[in-house]
Amino acid sequence: MIDINASLFMQLANFIVLFIVLNVILFKPIRQVMQEREQGIRSAFGDAKTAQERMLDQYNASFAEAKQKAATIANALYQQGLDAQRDMIAAERAKAGEMLDKARAEIAAASAAARNDLKKEAERLSQEITTKLLGRAV
Numbered sequence: 001m002i003d004i005n006a007s008l009f010m011q012l013a014n015f016i017v018l019f020i021v022l023n024v025i026l027f028k029p030i031r032q033v034m035q036e037r038e039q040g041i042r043s044a045f046g047d048a049k050t051a052q053e054r055m056l057d058q059y060n061a062s063f064a065e066a067k068q069k070a071a072t073i074a075n076a077l078y079q080q081g082l083d084a085q086r087d088m089i090a091a092e093r094a095k096a097g098e099m100l101d102k103a104r105a106e107i108a109a110a111s112a113a114a115r116n117d118l119k120k121e122a123e124r125l126s127q128e129i130t131t132k133l134l135g136r137a138v
Helices: 006-134
Strands: none
Touching: none
16 A cells, blocks of 8 residues: 655655656757757748749749740731732732633734624625625625
8 A cells, every 4th residue: 555654745746857858858859959950941941932932923024924935926927827828819819810801802803803703794685685686796
């Protein structure tokens, strides 16, 4: 059984002295080291967060710049395509105009030839009719 006597109080006093000595020598320095470590981690985390935000801002800025450059290049290429299209259309219109002029000239020549032939035929027929009506050659 437990006897309450002087040795119990001596052990209690011994425990309290040991606790005070360990607190001063061991526990306080360990708590201080842990607090410093925690502050260092918080500081490093804050620095990392700041660096991350700065890098994100740089990334967004460079992305926006690249996007703007891409849009400028796309617009330039689109404009070049439109210019090429206009040039092609103008060339084809000129070619079509030339073909139309050539066809008109051919039609005019064929029409003139047909008129000539008809005129000659009309003259021949009129002479033939005159010869048959009059019974003699005119």
